[in-house]
Amino acid sequence: MLVIDAQIHLWQGAQAPPHHWRAPYRMEDALRDMTMAGIDRAINCPAIWDPDANDYALEAARAHPDRFATMGWFDLDRPADPAFLEAFLARPGMIGLRFVLAFTSPEALAPDGALEWIWAGANRLGRPIAVMVGPAQYQAVADIAQRYPDLRLLLDHIGVGPFQKLPEIGDQLDAFMALARLPNIAVKATGTPSMATDAFPFVSVQPVLKRTFDAFGARRMFWGTDFTRMRGNWDECVRQFTEELDWLKGEDLEWVMGRGVSQWVGWP
Numbered sequence: 001m002l003v004i005d006a007q008i009h010l011w012q013g014a015q016a017p018p019h020h021w022r023a024p025y026r027m028e029d030a031l032r033d034m035t036m037a038g039i040d041r042a043i044n045c046p047a048i049w050d051p052d053a054n055d056y057a058l059e060a061a062r063a064h065p066d067r068f069a070t071m072g073w074f075d076l077d078r079p080a081d082p083a084f085l086e087a088f089l090a091r092p093g094m095i096g097l098r099f100v101l102a103f104t105s106p107e108a109l110a111p112d113g114a115l116e117w118i119w120a121g122a123n124r125l126g127r128p129i130a131v132m133v134g135p136a137q138y139q140a141v142a143d144i145a146q147r148y149p150d151l152r153l154l155l156d157h158i159g160v161g162p163f164q165k166l167p168e169i170g171d172q173l174d175a176f177m178a179l180a181r182l183p184n185i186a187v188k189a190t191g192t193p194s195m196a197t198d199a200f201p202f203v204s205v206q207p208v209l210k211r212t213f214d215a216f217g218a219r220r221m222f223w224g225t226d227f228t229r230m231r232g233n234w235d236e237c238v239r240q241f242t243e244e245l246d247w248l249k250g251e252d253l254e255w256v257m258g259r260g261v262s263q264w265v266g267w268p
Helices: 027-037 053-063 082-090 116-125 135-147 170-181 203-216 234-242 250-265
Strands: 004-008 041-044 068-072 094-100 129-132 153-155 185-189 221-223
Touching: 004 185, 004 221, 004 250, 027 053, 027 234, 041 053, 041 250, 053 068, 082 094, 082 116, 094 116, 116 129, 135 153, 135 170, 135 185, 153 250, 170 185, 170 203, 185 203, 185 250, 203 221, 221 250, 234 250
Parallel strands: 004 041, 041 068, 068 094, 094 129, 129 153, 153 185, 185 221
Antiparallel strands: none
């Protein structure tokens, strides 16, 4: 079974936000930990707190193209520049984009908003975009998906913020699951151990994982960790899905653990 972590962060700088490890996490660290846990590949979303993380991500992808691919970011305040976007995505190892939109105004995501050139450009180039959003952005993301039905969108962390716990955010989850009606929206079931109120096997998050699976299906729900915010190990994150969910078996498990995200982001 192909096992792909749908989201990790690699960085070399000496800073990180409080919900991530403080020390840098380099490609050598990830390769060691991935091998120990039986993880074949990881999609690196370069750390937004390190201005050099995009370049480092591409260095990792060039050195280990069978292990790392990159969904990069850039400053969303930059003026519209389709030529820049095309060149940004043309670099070897860069398979798509990933942005943190949880604090972005819905107006910026509107059809006449400042970011429309990004959705239009990624759609034209056939590249996926991952986004971290909160409830204030759900409707805007749905509107983007409807304006660009061929644009493949990935939503981080089941829509749950880095300091929230499951399952105590029911109303927010109702609104998030409603996005599953749009076939070009997929969900990364990443970071869920850090949302749990208990230790491995993280029983407290299992009902939400089942609900996510029922809404999005095996082909639009992707396993992953956002590993540097975990307090446990990568092996536990794998076994959380492969051994502890009695409803996730066989071909469905293969799709969730790697096959689905491989096809969604175009990393065959």
